[in-house]
Amino acid sequence: MSIRLEHVDFTYMQGTPYEKQALSDVSLTINKGEFVAVIGHTGSGKSTMVQHLNGLLRPSKGKVFIEDVDLAGKDPQIKACKQKVGMVFQYPEHQIFAETVFEDIAFGPRNKGMSEEEVEQQVREAMNFVGMDYATYAKRSPFQLSGGQMRRVAIAGVIAMKPDYLILDEPSAGLDPGAKEAIFERIMKLYQARKIAIILVTHSMEEAARYANRILVLSKSRILLDGTPGEIFLHHREELRQASLDIPQTVQLVELLRRGGLKLPEGLLTEPAVVAAIKKVRGLH
């Protein structure tokens, strides 16, 4: 149960003066059950890479497999495989188009050929997952909702397709801290309940450190680093700097404290872990 890229190259506008290589020799496997954060500077190839995962872009060279089906081959399963990968683009609320919240979320399941009863079931479940009350919102126009709520509708539309792999391209961009927290709480709930793979493209090192169990760092159209948040943020500082990326605030704080003589252990990534460690060395409870 995985998506696999094998030696993928991708060049935009091939054969024109604007030709630009966006991916070079990218090989990777993402398994169901993983929460992968993809980080990298603008133009590093993040978005190009994730658009290969559901066949939106075809590699100029190399191969893409979804559950061992070669997307460039002639397997009759190709369409069904692509539908296992859901994609929430940046600012997904810009893609809302229907007159009611229900109709917008129902669009995908209907296209998949589900019966009306099944469609309603999926819409109810998806709205429940993103924390929107069916009775209150189903018949409302999505365009009169707040930005955070519109984004939940857009995410529900993808969740209703029951993806096994869910790609989220900066799902918290432009939201206030409360709405951000709410979106991630829902994503984590979905991840834990359905054991799917989440692929999160983000500019926030805090989000990557807090939610992911694996981090891919892209730089100059290649995978520069691939590891756990601990490995990446604690042992690859110089590479991150060269890729113009920051490290999480927590790691910066712990580093300052250790340099100042506080005997904190290595490997602290989250705020509660940092607080607990400081309390321990200071003998507090």
Added chain:
Amino acid sequence: MQPLIELQDLTHTYTDAENNQVLALQKINLQIGQGEFLAVIGANGCGKSTLAKHLNALLLPTEGKCLVNGMDTLDEKHLWDIRQTVGMVFQNPDNQIVAAIVEEDVAFGLENIGVPHAEIRPRVEAALKAVDMSAYALHAPHLLSGGQKQRVAIAGVVALEPRCIVMDEPTAMLDPLGRKEILATVKKLQKEKQITFVYITHYMNEAMQADRVIVMDQGRIVMQGKPAEVFSRVAELQALHLEAPLAATVAADLRRAGLNLPQGIITNEELAEALCQ
């Protein structure tokens, strides 16, 4: 010294699509000094953007007053003077760029207000220099990065020589590098040209660098002060669904556990200093 902008009991109500009366701003009193860098934070829907749109008469108070350099925004004859005193920069740079070449885009506003031709070129050049984009004067804006595009949009406003620039989440669509570029540009313009900035943001680390922070909730100003004062009130910020900086949150947790720490800690450096003595 007379403040550049003064809001007196400013209230704004409007009728929404379902015919409800919405009280977007309630009796706001605020003075903004010449050359001040004021950050405005608050959850979505708290009235930040509505407030910003009053500062150059895009919206008018339904009660109370908004005075810009002494001019009342309700007085229509001051409209163009007010708009030239206070410029605006919005979230999405792509919606603010009109021309196919950077320098033409910056010149657009000047042409519109009838600046003599001979004066346009030096003002465009100066504005691009002020935002560090001179090298891109002849580039096509759509090929620039987000941060660069937003700096072109800022140059377009700077060329009009406003005394105040209102920025409504100017970095929301930018990557971390772009965000740093914008903040550096703001500080440079504040220092070199004494431009006043009203800066709306969801990024607390940006607001931390302002001279003063106001926090809004449900159409009111609920907290204000220097960043160290506002951001060390962790529990209140969290109750408003806002984030306090990491150092302030950790310091609050440690104080609760009985550790004696000085007040006003908001940066990692300040916390490290307090803990490592």
